[in-house]
Amino acid sequence: MPQAVRYREHGGIDVLRVEDVPRPVPGPGEVLVQVRAAGINPGEAAIREGAFAQQWPSAFPSGQGSDLAGVVAELGAGVDEIQVGDEVIGFVHTRSSQAELVVVETGNLTPKPADVPWEVAGALFVAGTTAYAAVRATHVREPDTLVVSGAAGGVGSLVVQLAKLTGATVVGIASEANHAWLREHDVVPVAYGDGLEDRIREVTGGKVDAFIDTYGNGYVDLALRLGVYTGRIDTVIDFAAAQKYNVKTDGNSAAASADVVRDLAALVDKGLLEVPIAATYPLARVQDAYRELEQRHTRGKIVLKP
Structure with missing residues (x-):
């Protein structure tokens, strides 16, 4: 059986x-x-x-x-x-x-x-369509600066790459063990923990246009402190914060189609998405x-x- x-x-x-x-x-x-x-x-x-x-x-x-x-x-x-x-x-x-x-x-x-x-x-499917929906929801494009929490995780690692394909500058919050991987993908790495807000302001010059939260644990609040407009904040995990602040929650269900999976697989096949x-x-x-x-x-x- x-x-x-x-x-x-x-x-x-x-x-x-x-x-x-x-x-x-x-x-x-x-x-x-x-x-x-x-x-x-x-x-x-x-x-x-x-x-x-x-x-x-x-x-x-x-x-x-x-x-x-x-x-x-x-x-x-x-x-x-x-x-x-x-x-x-x-x-x-x-x-x-x-x-x-x-x-x-x-x-x-x-x-x-x-x-x-x-x-x-x-x-x-799940990680790819979630990342696709989050990038689309935040309207990321050149010359925007996007910050991503959990930037080396299952969803975050795809978010940063899809965002880079739009021409945006991408800042990824991750442990130092993942900073080399982020740099290899032309993402500016920033370590999480005490002083994170100051580190982001330093590498972005205080200009943050969009924020995608794949980790939770207070990152929606951080996005707001950085001055990001609520319509360009997307969290795929912190639904309580989304309800409180009226930010977006576009994720897997917003892009769950075979067409999106096909397009993502094509990017992988062409070497444009790892x-x-x-x-x-x-x-x-x-x-x-x-x-x-x-x-x-x-x-x-x-x-x-x-």
Whole structure:
């Protein structure tokens, strides 16, 4: 029997299990994908813990995951635009991608470029569309100066690169261990911690036009102190601050389409976008993968490889 990640109650990492499940069957307009890689994301951990039980309740036993890349294994009725054996990148809204086999709607898939590695393809959807939406929401362009918190994380590392493609000057807040990577991508690194506001003012000359917060923990307040207009502040994590100050929260749901995934994959294929992979784990070590994720110090993405 195929295996899939499951949890049967809200809780910490210890509630995650890898279980034998019945082979999924694709319906009309769907295909069955043999998953080669599935990215993991902080939002999944929050849902599993029950933090968003009102907005996104879990039906137990619940699966997990949205990101995926793999090979089409079976076609549902009426599917003729995709063939068995096609290599695809895509996503599901059914919390089921962290599995060996997953049913996916054809409209949520796009071809995987041959030279894009599986782990990169499987990590692209959530982080990539979140970064895309955040850059679009803040209207970043030349000659703007954008500041990004969590600039080397799964989302932040893509935000800074997409923003650079617009011609903007980008300042990235990150630990010193990630400063060399940021400089390699023409991003001005600034260490977080005491004195951060002064350091940002020094490297920007006091001119900050937009701010994207991928980390939380008070960065919306910092953006406001730096004089950024609320309409050009986007947080993908601090929803309480967004409600308090009326700043934007455009993220994954604002750009969740196969067309955006296709465009991001094309940028990767052309060498214009790097998706840093911090670590890969087999499906059986899903608990270890989330333990590393929850340390919040990884550069880029953590990926499961069934």
